Amino acid sequence: MSTALAVFVVQQEFSDASWKKSAPVIVNENGATIYLSANEGENLRKVQKAGRQLDNLGIASVQLSGEGWDFERQWAFANGYTDTRSKNKLQWASNAEALSQTRNIVNWTRELINLPPADIYPESLAKRVAEKLESIAPDQVSSKVIMGDDLKQEGWMGIHTVGRASKHAPCMLVLDYNPTNNADAEVDTVLIGKGITFDSGGYSLKSSEGMLAMKCDMGGAATVAGALALAVEQGLQKRVQLVLCCAENLVDGTAYKLGDVITYKNGTTVEVVNTDAEGRLVLADGLLYAGETGAKRIIDAATLTGAAQVAVGNEYNALFSVDDELANKALSTAAAQRENLWRLPLQPWHKENTPSAFADCANSRPQKGGGSGGASNAAGFLLRFAPRDGQGWLHFDIAGAYHNSANAMWATGATALGVRTIAALLND
Incomplete structure (x- = not known):
């Protein structure tokens, strides 16, 4: 019985x-x-x-x-x-097969985010994600990991700068899902994930309470990885590349400091006015990489700002884009997938909302939370690095990805909110 x-x-x-x-x-x-x-x-x-x-x-x-x-x-x-x-x-x-397929991938995503920081660090995150995708489509997936000073050699200065103070070397995972097996096939979409496996805040040090849940700061990387895994299991037939920007934001004598200036691969210079605004620094490298591929669409996901959570709560994710057609498509897709998504303001002039006297821009405003409109200003910073002036680009600030305590809807920890929406966009 x-x-x-x-x-x-x-x-x-x-x-x-x-x-x-x-x-x-x-x-x-x-x-x-x-x-x-x-x-x-x-x-x-x-x-x-x-x-x-x-x-x-x-x-x-x-x-x-x-x-x-x-x-x-x-x-x-x-x-x-x-x-x-x-x-x-x-x-x-x-619908047991489809539901089990979705639940298995979503649970894998949640478990990845919930792992303790001793287990999930830049290299292990990249390895776990690559192994998962290779297990689903071994003949269509290839990957490489660029680590440590090799990042600097190749010009990925954001990831290297943020992660250089940790004994766990920063890295960029570049994973290629190519069902055509044609090396010249066009890249339909590049997925970019913020993979900060632990965020102390750097020299802009977080409080103990604010640091407790910061193992979840790689939630963006887990979300886009889970979305690609689900889309592949559902039969994705387009070439998609996955770029995870992985680092631990820690402090030692080599850590980056307030007032440092980072010069990116495209020549853009950025003054650091808050070392706790590190996610946008690593995502900039991912966006520059995506531009090199010529991909038609670029989707990034990140636990980027507390301001987004203040704006939409923790039962929604926030969406930013200057491509109205693509943004509306994302919103309708999220509604069809029964995932809460809300669009927040982003205009080209948001790029100017983090000014610097010493560089082309700063990585934030030198005030708590980045000041008013902090989530839009962070998206505006990223817009500086998005190809084609942001056409074809979606930025998910995943405010609903993690709950510090259980509530009436969710258990404590990761939710994987956004996985179904991004998977459906890939398969559209």
């Missing part, structure tokens, strides 16, 4: 007087029941909350049972029912 708790969804009025009407799920001798309303958006939130409640009750295994379980309802339940260490067992009601 199965030991899994049966979970049902029913489209009818809540009627059990022994439970509060606000309860997302009712548990009795027959199993657990989620009562749905006419509002499907609210239904999905309720289903996800029901998953959280069952996890909080210590239910280790469930079977989604009966009619009414479409793909999105099952996925919403799975998001809520996934505990921090991904130990819960879930049997699907339908």
